[in-house]
Amino acid sequence: MLKINLVVFFFCVCCRAGEPDNLIEEIERKLEDLQSILGKSGETYIRWGKTSCPEESKLVYDGYAAGKRHNIGGSGANALCLPKIPEWKDYDGRVNTWTGRLYGIEYEIGQNKPYSMNFHDKDMPCAVCQSKRSTVLMVPGKVTCHTGWHKEFSGYLMSQASRNGRTPSEYICVDEKLDSVPGGNANRNEAVVYPVEAACGSLKCPPYVNGIFGIGCCTPELLWPLNSDTYTSEVINNSPLQDRTAGCNIKFAQDMPPDFPIQGVSIVDGNVIDIRVEDILDSSGKDYVFSGWFKSFSPDGALFHYRSDNQTGDFNDLKAVLVSQTINMTRNLKTTNEIGISSPIVLNNTWYYFSFGIDRSNGKMKIQQDTTTILDLDDNFQKGVDIAFPGTLRIGGSFDDFDSTFNGYVTCFAFHSNEHSPPLSDTKSQCAVTPPGFCKFKRNINKNTITF
Numbered sequence: 387m388l389k390i391n392l393v394v395f396f397f398c399v400c401c402r403a404g405e406p407d408n409l410i411e412e413i414e415r416k417l418e419d420l421q422s423i424l425g426k427s428g429e430t431y432i433r434w435g436k437t438s439c440p441e442e443s444k445l446v447y448d449g450y451a452a453g454k455r456h457n458i459g460g461s462g463a464n465a466l467c468l469p470k471i472p473e474w475k476d477y478d479g480r481v482n483t484w485t486g487r488l489y490g491i492e493y494e495i496g497q498n499k500p501y502s503m504n505f506h507d508k509d510m511p512c513a514v515c516q517s518k519r520s521t522v523l524m525v526p527g528k529v530t531c532h533t534g535w536h537k538e539f540s541g542y543l544m545s546q547a548s549r550n551g552r553t554p555s556e557y558i559c560v561d562e563k564l565d566s567v568p569g570g571n572a573n574r575n576e577a578v579v580y581p582v583e584a585a586c587g588s589l590k591c592p593p594y595v596n597g598i599f600g601i602g603c604c605t606p607e608l609l610w611p612l613n614s615d616t617y618t619s620e621v622i623n624n625s626p627l628q629d630r631t632a633g634c635n636i637k638f639a640q641d642m643p644p645d646f647p648i649q650g651v652s653i654v655d656g657n658v659i660d661i662r663v664e665d666i667l668d669s670s671g672k673d674y675v676f677s678g679w680f681k682s683f684s685p686d687g688a689l690f691h692y693r694s695d696n697q698t699g700d701f702n703d704l705k706a707v708l709v710s711q712t713i714n715m716t717r718n719l720k721t722t723n724e725i726g727i728s729s730p731i732v733l734n735n736t737w738y739y740f741s742f743g744i745d746r747s748n749g750k751m752k753i754q755q756d757t758t759t760i761l762d763l764d765d766n767f768q769k770g771v772d773i774a775f776p777g778t779l780r781i782g783g784s785f786d787d788f789d790s791t792f793n794g795y796v797t798c799f800a801f802h803s804n805e806h807s808p809p810l811s812d813t814k815s816q817c818a819v820t821p822p823g824f825c826k827f828k829r830n831i832n833k834n835t836i837t838f
Contacts, residue, residue, distance in 0.1 A: 431522040432467045432512055433539055435560040439515035440538050450567060451491040451510040453577040456552055461486040464556040465579075467512035489576035493564070500542060500581065500804065501564060502671070509570025510560070510579070524559050527584075527594070543582035557582060639795045643679045643737040646814065650681060650737075650795030658783030658791060663692070663775055663801065673806040674773045675743030675752075676704070678781075678799035680792075682734055685711040687792035688784035689740070690799070694774035701774040706742050706753075707789050708732060715742055715751050715761065719768055726751040726763040737795075739814075743806035746770060752806050759807070 430446060433439060437448040449469045454461040466488065495506040517538060529540045541562040546555035558579070584594045639652040653659065680689055691705035702718040713728040732738060732755075743752040749767030753760050781799055782792040802808050 428517045429522045430514055430516050431524075431538065432558075433515050433561055434465070434467075434512050434544075434558045435510055435541065435564045436513050436539075437511045437565050439513055443515040443517050443538060446514040446516055448511060448513040451512045452488040453491050453555060453579075454553065455487065455489050455576050456546055456555075456578050459553055461488075463554050465491060465558050465577075467514050490567070490570065490574075491577045491579055492570075492574065493566070494547070494578045494580045496580075500562070505564045505566055507571060507573040508566035511565050511567050526557070526559070544579040545582050546578070547580045555579070641681065641795055642797060643681075643739070646679070646797070650679070650797040653782035653792050653794065653796055654683075655793075656783075656791050659781045661779040661781065661799075663777055663779050669773050669775060669803060671746070671772065672804040673744060673746050674804075675741050675802045675806050675808055676706075676779075676800070677739070677741035677754075677802065677808055679737055679739050679797045680794060681737045681796075682708060682732065682792065682794040684708075684734065684793045685732075686790050687794070688780075688782070688789040689713070689792055689796075690742075690782075691780045691784040691786070691789075692773075692777055693780070693785050694777040696774055699774050700771050703777075703785070704742070704744070704773070705784055705786075705789075706740070707784065708792070713740070713753060713761075715753060717744065717751070717767075719771055722768060724749070724751070724765070724767050726753070726761050726765070728753050728755070728760040730755060730758075730760050739810045741802075741808055743802075743808075744773070745806045746772070750806075754807060754810075757810055 434451060439445045447469050449467050451465055452468045453465045454463065468488070491510045493501070493505045493508050493510055495501045495503055515538070522538065526543055539561055541560045543557050544560045545557045546552050560579070584591075586594065639650045641650050643650075651659070676690060676692065678690070685708065687708050689706045689708060691703065693703040694701055698720070700720045702720065704715075704717045706713055706715045708714075709727075711731045711733070713732065715726045715728075717724045739754070739756050741752075741754040743754075744750070745752060747769060748764055749769040749771070750762060750764045751767065752762055779799075779801075781796060783789075784791075798814075800808075
């Protein structure tokens with residue numbers, strides 16, 4: 387019997403708007419062209435790790451991420467998004483070893499944060515999207531867009547592992563909320579991608595740090611007060627008494643923690659600052675913590691209060707309040723209110739670094755003061771409850787009328803995901819990269835917020 391080894395060659399096509407078959411189609415095409423000129427449609431981009439497009443973009447097609455084999459030279463270095471249903475022009479029955487080859491791309495997560503181990507060894511999907519904007523730019527090392535640009539999606543850089551014997555690959559921006567190909571969990575280890583880390587040396591550190599490149603777990607994801615070139619925050623309901631000339635409607639004090647480059651922000655006379663935390667973080671199944679530096683002038687006052695917009699869900703709010711120079715940390719859930727009280731005394735007129743964390747696996751409350759744990763409490767607290775976004779973070783005050791407002795200075799307030807006890811050094815290194823007082827702000831007519 388004659389046995390034929392079938393080799394199927396990959397063809398490709400570059401498409402533009404088609405030629406009209408009749409007058410109606412021609413008119414429709416002209417209208418689409420006009421919409422494109424007016425910015426109603428625009429450039430295409432690939433959303434790696436997803437099968438859908440952001441709300442404001444149009445799905446062209448979804449498919450399978452493909453690339454070269456990780457340990458064989460030659461072929462192409464870039465990744466492709468292949469359609470689910472290919473079309474073939476020619477078949478060649480001859481065996482031909484002089485060809486490039488494409489393999490499905492597989493996630494290699496291992497113990498590497500920031501992705502869940504549930505996606506380890508699973509195959510990656512992709513979606514080709516058409517933006518309403520005329521230009522699309524992938525910015526590595528950022529989670530926000532520069533002034534005048536619109537964010538389509540954010541995620542983490544992935545590529546081939548930096549190891550001997552591995553062949554080069556393209557750096558791709560993989561969505562922070564992964565999907566996988568149904569049934570694609572065979573662990574073939576053909577084309578693979580790993581999270582990308584920054585390596586200090588010739589790469590300047592700070593502002594860069596050794597670690598996962600993107601929205602890094604175990605490092606602050608939202609910091610305040612820094613400018614919008616680094617982190618995303620929205621300030622609302624600022625006091626009219628604050629010094630507008632200082633930048634971002636914030637009055638900077640001529641005081642800061644020891645060996646620290648960021649001046650404190652003055653929160654006195656009943657002023658509070660509210661920060662809008664939008665639903666941009668993947669908080670599902672993760673520990674969480676708020677942290678910051680405080681210098682109090684009085685023994686009582688609310689340090690912060692985060693309240694979710696959804697007050698009917700499992701998580702309602704989390705706050706920390708100074709009471710007679712000790713800290714009361716409270717988490718209000720749907721079924722219970724939990725409270726932990728630290729024992730050490732917080733001295734007036736002294737800078738302290740505090741972190742207020744929740745260990746999701748057991749519900750433990752954890753408070754750090756500088757480098758010392760001052761609360762590690764599990765009083766039958768409820769486990770498995772995620773923090774809920776969006777919401778509003780109030781610094782220097784509480785949404786509860788019975789709590790007094792904070793009187794003192796605060797700097798570099800932060801939110802951390804997938805962490806419950808961030809060391810002082812991690813937060814400090816992140817805060818040091820951007821000076822305050824240079825914030826450009828604009829009023830969003832739709833949201834009535836000031837963004838910085």
